[in-house]
Amino acid sequence: xxxxxxxxxxxxxxxxxxxxxxxxxxxxxxxxxxxxxxxxxxxxxxxxxxxxxxxxxxxxxxxxxxxxxxxxxxxxxxxxxxxxxxxxxxxxxxxxxxxxxxxxxxxxxxxxxxxxxxxxxxxxxxxxxxxxxxxxxxxxxxxxxxxxxxxxxxx
Amino acid sequence: xxxxxxxxxxxxxxxxxxxxxxxxxxxxxxxxxxxxxxxxxxxxxxxxxxxxxxxxxxxxxxxxxxxxxxxxxxxxxxxxxxxxxxxxxxxxxxxxxxxxxxxxxxxxxxxxxxxxxxxxxxxxxxxxxxxxxxxxxxxxxxxxxxxxxxxxxxx
DNA sequence: TTCCCAATGTTAGTGACTAACATTGGGAAC
DNA sequence: GTTCCCAATGTTAGTCACTAACATTGGGAA
Numbered sequence: 001x002x003x004x005x006x007x008x009x010x011x012x013x014x015x016x017x018x019x020x021x022x023x024x025x026x027x028x029x030x031x032x033x034x035x036x037x038x039x040x041x042x043x044x045x046x047x048x049x050x051x052x053x054x055x056x057x058x059x060x061x062x063x064x065x066x067x068x069x070x071x072x073x074x075x076x077x078x079x080x081x082x083x084x085x086x087x088x089x090x091x092x093x094x095x096x097x098x099x100x101x102x103x104x105x106x107x108x109x110x111x112x113x114x115x116x117x118x119x120x121x122x123x124x125x126x127x128x129x130x131x132x133x134x135x136x137x138x139x140x141x142x143x144x145x146x147x148x149x150x151x152x153x154x155x
Numbered sequence: 156x157x158x159x160x161x162x163x164x165x166x167x168x169x170x171x172x173x174x175x176x177x178x179x180x181x182x183x184x185x186x187x188x189x190x191x192x193x194x195x196x197x198x199x200x201x202x203x204x205x206x207x208x209x210x211x212x213x214x215x216x217x218x219x220x221x222x223x224x225x226x227x228x229x230x231x232x233x234x235x236x237x238x239x240x241x242x243x244x245x246x247x248x249x250x251x252x253x254x255x256x257x258x259x260x261x262x263x264x265x266x267x268x269x270x271x272x273x274x275x276x277x278x279x280x281x282x283x284x285x286x287x288x289x290x291x292x293x294x295x296x297x298x299x300x301x302x303x304x305x306x307x308x309x310x
Numbered sequence: 311t312t313c314c315c316a317a318t319g320t321t322a323g324t325g326a327c328t329a330a331c332a333t334t335g336g337g338a339a340c
Numbered sequence: 341g342t343t344c345c346c347a348a349t350g351t352t353a354g355t356c357a358c359t360a361a362c363a364t365t366g367g368g369a370a
Contacts, residue, residue: 001357011319012358022357047307082248086241093237111285111292112309115278115301122277123270130266137266146270152202152307154267156326166350171327312370319364326357333350340343 023084026074027091035059036098040106048108048116052099053147056120060143071139075132085129092121123150178239181229182246190214191253195261203263203271207254208302211275215298226294230287240284247276278305 001022005015019025039055046054066072078084096117103113127146131139148154156177160167174180194210201209221227233239251272258268282301286294303309 013320014318016358017317020358047304047309049304049307082245085248086245089244090237090241093240109300111282111297111300112304114285115281115304118277118281119274119305122273126270126273127266130269142266145264145266149202149204149267149270150274152204154202167327168351169349172348175327177326314367314369316367317365320362322360322362324357324359326355328355329353331351334348336345336347338343338345340341 021087023087024091026078026084027087029091029095031059031063032095032098034062035095036102038062039099040102044106048103048112049119050151052103052116052120053150055099056124057144057147060140065138065140072132075128079129079132088125092125096121119150123147176242178242179246181233181239182242184246184250186214186218187250187253189217190250191257193217194254195257199261203258203267204274205306207258207271207275208305210254211279212299212302215295220293220295227287230283234284234287243280247280251276274305278302 001012001015004022004025005012008015035056038059039052042051042054042058044051078088096114099120100110100113100117103116104110108116123146124143127142128139131137131142145154156167156170159177159180160170163170190211193214194207197206197209197213199206233243251269254275255265255268255272258271259265263271278301279298282297283294286292286297300309
């Protein structure tokens with residue numbers, strides 16, 4: 001922490017006023033609302049899990065594929081460090097909550113909404129980690145594969 | 156820690172030689188192999204997620220429903236403490252790995268196997284947490300609801 | 311010019327966890 | 341029965357992320 005704060009040119013205290021934890025530095029997710037919003041506009045005729053998956057697919061289409069391998073290398077560090085994986089789950093909790101909230105607002109039973117949201121985020125996170133460990137797979141393909149697995153359409 | 160170790164009648168050092176972390180005390184899961192084994196014997200004709208779900212359903216049928224509300228109260232503490240939720244994910248990682256491994260052994264693509272395993276564990280964990288927050292739902296019903304949501308058969 | 315307040319700094323902690331070394335007790339080898 | 345061993349436990353003195361309670365400063369509004 002002393003080194004990080006020094007490198008940032010601030011005191012340790014100041015650092016902690018911006019990031020709750022040292023690990024929090026790595027997780028900056030501004031996509032929560034976009035994902036939840038995209039889920040909300042999917043047809044209510046779908047069951048919760050498929051609706052959530054469709055929402056994520058729609059949200060993902062709006063995000064540019066990352067260039068270079070900075071992202072991949074960063075995710076790789078997270079994927080291979082148990083405590084960081086835990087932090088990642090924590091970082092996803094807010095997205096999960098928002099997605100579940102939207103589903104519940106449309107009349108989905110809370111347990112099913114939360115299960116669908118949790119499964120969605122877990123699936124995407126697993127795809128992200130798996131993607132980071134390889135060199136040639138595209139992130140978009142990995143995510144599409146994960147969504148297909150959730151939906152049961154790919155095999 | 157001083158209090159916990161004293162209550163256990165050992166020194167802090169001795170405590171840490173038995174449990175890697177203080178939080179680790181709460182997670183003792185001996186079900187890993189049972190779940191992975193149950194997944195393995197499900198029909199290979201099913202897609203990975205459904206197969207995993209069917210396996211967990213079969214494994215669950217072998218476990219007696221917990222009596223009293225000791226378990227519920229304990230899970231409630233975990234569910235409402237972010238850092239403990241993270242530890243729970245960490246505790247599930249081994250089960251997840253074993254389930255994915257069995258699927259891969261049967262020819263499922265690694266990414267899909269890991270996604271299915273992650274989604275399964277996340278769904279069950281979400282159901283467990285939701286169950287802990289209510290007083291009248293049965294754990295078996297909550298889990299069945301979660302599995303149905305994964306499979307897309309309940310709605 | 312004065313006042314304010316928000317951001318930043320300083321100091322002195324707390325608490326989980328670790329490394330290095332000392333102690334002990336009971337079972338195996340003789 | 342004695343000796344030896346070694347595995348489990350204890351002791352001490354740390355490290356490191358993080359926090360609480362203050363002090364300081366600087367720039368913008370009144």
